[in-house]
Amino acid sequence: MTLLRAMGPLRRPGAGVAGRSRLSGMLRLGLGLVPITVLVFLYQQLAVSKSRPRIFPQVGDVWDAFYEILIGHGELGSSYDQIMVTSLRIVSAFAISFVIGIVIGVAAGRNKLVFSFVENLVWVFMAVPSVVWVYIMIVGLGLNPVVPPLAVAATVMPQFIVLVAEGAKSVPDDLGEMARSYKTSTWQRFTELFLPYLVPYIIAASRTSFATAVKIMLVAEVIGTPSGIGFEVSYWDGKLFMGPVIAWGITMLLMGLLVDNFIFSPIERRVSGWKSKPIDAAETMGAVI
Amino acid sequence: MTVARPGSNELQPPASGHDIELHNVTLRFPRPDGKGTLPVYENFTLDIERGSFTVLLGPSGCGKSTLLNLIDGLLTPTSADSVKVLGRDVRTDPDVTRHTAYVFQSARLLKWKTLRGNVEFGLKGLGVQPRERWDELMKKYFGIVGLTDFTKYYPHQVSGGMQQRAAIVRAWVNEPQILLMDEPFSHLDEITAAELRRELITLWSRDEQRRTVVFVTHDISEAVQLGSRIIMLTPRPAEICFEQIVDLPWPRTDADERSFEIEKRLRLVFAERAGVKA
Ligand SMILES: Nc1ncnc2c1ncn2[C@@H]1O[C@H](COP(=O)(O)OP(=O)(O)O)[C@@H](O)[C@H]1O
Ligand SMILES: [Mg+2]
Numbered sequence: 001m002t003l004l005r006a007m008g009p010l011r012r013p014g015a016g017v018a019g020r021s022r023l024s025g026m027l028r029l030g031l032g033l034v035p036i037t038v039l040v041f042l043y044q045q046l047a048v049s050k051s052r053p054r055i056f057p058q059v060g061d062v063w064d065a066f067y068e069i070l071i072g073h074g075e076l077g078s079s080y081d082q083i084m085v086t087s088l089r090i091v092s093a094f095a096i097s098f099v100i101g102i103v104i105g106v107a108a109g110r111n112k113l114v115f116s117f118v119e120n121l122v123w124v125f126m127a128v129p130s131v132v133w134v135y136i137m138i139v140g141l142g143l144n145p146v147v148p149p150l151a152v153a154a155t156v157m158p159q160f161i162v163l164v165a166e167g168a169k170s171v172p173d174d175l176g177e178m179a180r181s182y183k184t185s186t187w188q189r190f191t192e193l194f195l196p197y198l199v200p201y202i203i204a205a206s207r208t209s210f211a212t213a214v215k216i217m218l219v220a221e222v223i224g225t226p227s228g229i230g231f232e233v234s235y236w237d238g239k240l241f242m243g244p245v246i247a248w249g250i251t252m253l254l255m256g257l258l259v260d261n262f263i264f265s266p267i268e269r270r271v272s273g274w275k276s277k278p279i280d281a282a283e284t285m286g287a288v289i
Numbered sequence: 290m291t292v293a294r295p296g297s298n299e300l301q302p303p304a305s306g307h308d309i310e311l312h313n314v315t316l317r318f319p320r321p322d323g324k325g326t327l328p329v330y331e332n333f334t335l336d337i338e339r340g341s342f343t344v345l346l347g348p349s350g351c352g353k354s355t356l357l358n359l360i361d362g363l364l365t366p367t368s369a370d371s372v373k374v375l376g377r378d379v380r381t382d383p384d385v386t387r388h389t390a391y392v393f394q395s396a397r398l399l400k401w402k403t404l405r406g407n408v409e410f411g412l413k414g415l416g417v418q419p420r421e422r423w424d425e426l427m428k429k430y431f432g433i434v435g436l437t438d439f440t441k442y443y444p445h446q447v448s449g450g451m452q453q454r455a456a457i458v459r460a461w462v463n464e465p466q467i468l469l470m471d472e473p474f475s476h477l478d479e480i481t482a483a484e485l486r487r488e489l490i491t492l493w494s495r496d497e498q499r500r501t502v503v504f505v506t507h508d509i510s511e512a513v514q515l516g517s518r519i520i521m522l523t524p525r526p527a528e529i530c531f532e533q534i535v536d537l538p539w540p541r542t543d544a545d546e547r548s549f550e551i552e553k554r555l556r557l558v559f560a561e562r563a564g565v566k567a
Contacts, residue, residue, distance in 0.1 A: 180363060181386075
């Protein structure tokens with residue numbers, strides 16, 4: 001068929017990629033475990049040599065503390081209550097930065113006036129450490145339970161805004177021109193062009209923001225509240241018991257990993273499905289060419 | 290929203306017989322450095338008859354794309370007596386550009402939509418009714434360009450030639466009266482481009498009532514292969530420096546004595562008039 005001969009070779013990036021990425025995923029996991037194992041081993045040697053179990057708990061001591069957390073025990077009440085409190089704070093901090101980040105990010109990315117208005121503000125927010133936010137807000141609001149989420153949101157929001165604005169700014173003009181040429185409504189352009197283009201940026205922003213939120217929520221809680229994981233950490237730190245401190249740190253790390261793997265990853269795979277769509281019509285092609 | 294179909298009263302050619310009328314169009318872009326303006330058109334006038342295959346030939350940067358954007362209502366001129374499409378001024382009657390369709394230099398497909406999804410994007414934008422007709426229209430035009438088996442592919446899964454074919458389907462599927470094509474084959478390899486030129490001519494000459502095509506290129510032999518009328522533009526501010534009616538049957542080849550003659554003449558004029566101004 002002459003028509004098809006002129007079309008040139010078909011690109012099939014989808015085919016085979018799925019299988020390969022699953023394999024390299026396993027490999028990545030295995031490779032990732034090596035340095036961690038080495039670190040744990042070295043730490044264990046150090047702890048044994050120091051033989052001061054409160055300040056240098058051995059791996060077994062940390063595991064015991066972690067086990068206590070797992071089964072819900074705790075001197076300060078059920079560990080799951082603490083986890084719940086902290087999770088809620090992280091989620092609300094994330095939700096605040098998500099909503100405001102998208103609104104301001106999109107506005108700044110699309111409108112030069114808004115951009116220059118927001119630009120310096122974002123820099124200021126970026127430069128202020130979360131600890132400082134906590135103190136500022138404690139002065140303003142007292143030892144209020146909303147302080148940690150607000151402080152974390154204030155710290156995380158700037159990077160969210162920057163990433164989304166970057167995406168909104170980079171929507172190609174030629175696609176917008178094409179869409180206008182086909183007389184699409186503002187709504188159609190927003191839902192079928194702008195948003196799909198922006199989604200990868202929003203997901204990237206969500207992932208980094210969430211990871212940062214998990215990290216700094218601990219700091220905010222240590223200073224700002226009498227509850228949550230941060231409170232546990234400062235309590236055990238005060239008693240010079242490092243085992244539970246490390247165990248709570250690991251708990252937090254696992255929470256972050258769980259959310260990233262079981263919420264953000266699947267969403268990302270879903271929305272960028274078109275990139276790796278395997279071609280089911282391979283046989284058809286063979287028949288035609 | 291209903292859109293008039295070809296053949297309805299609304300689409301009778303204007304009394305002038307010209308589907309496109311540009312009279313005394315002036316367009317100046319602000320310079321990026323803010324110092325003054327860049328005149329692209331000064332009192333430019335051009336009429337394009339219904340059913341013609343008009344090729345605009347000019348050096349790059351002379352304002353060819355800009356002209357198509359003016360016709361499609363994507364740009365507003367600094368001043369003009371008229372910018373008329375089908376007898377109606379696009380500045381006061383922007384809806385009339387629903388009867389124009391645009392094929393760009395690059396395919397400009399949405400990469401997260403399938404080829405079919407991209408064509409539907411256009412149909413939906415233009416408000417083509419009833420929706421039940423979409424399938425029939427798409428089937429017809431995907432078939433003509435040989436994409437029937439590829440409608441479910443995403444743009445990155447097909448070659449550049451196939452992407453441009455999909456863009457042509459998106460433009461043609463609504464059977465618009467006027468087609469604006471901006472160097473649509475310049476990104477393709479020569480063999481694919483030649484094939485698509487042939488298909489384009491086939492597509493265009495199928496209809497008894499031919500559509501009006503305005504085709505932009507800087508390639509002289511492409512102009513001679515396609516155009517029923519060739520208009521040569523000078524560098525900015527663009528003026529028409531030469532016009533040629535090509536009264537030869539399609540498909541045309543370089544081997545044809547008469548098209549070869551025309552091409553030779555165009556090359557001479559092009560070098561003399563449309564070359565870069567010193
Ligand atoms: N939006 C714009 N703003 C300012 N200058 C522009 C704009 N679009 C095009 N130009 C300028 O106008 C001239 C004509 O551009 P164009 O119509 O794209 O030329 P071409 O004939 O190559 O298609 C060029 O010098 C270009 O730099
Ligand atoms: Mg151009």
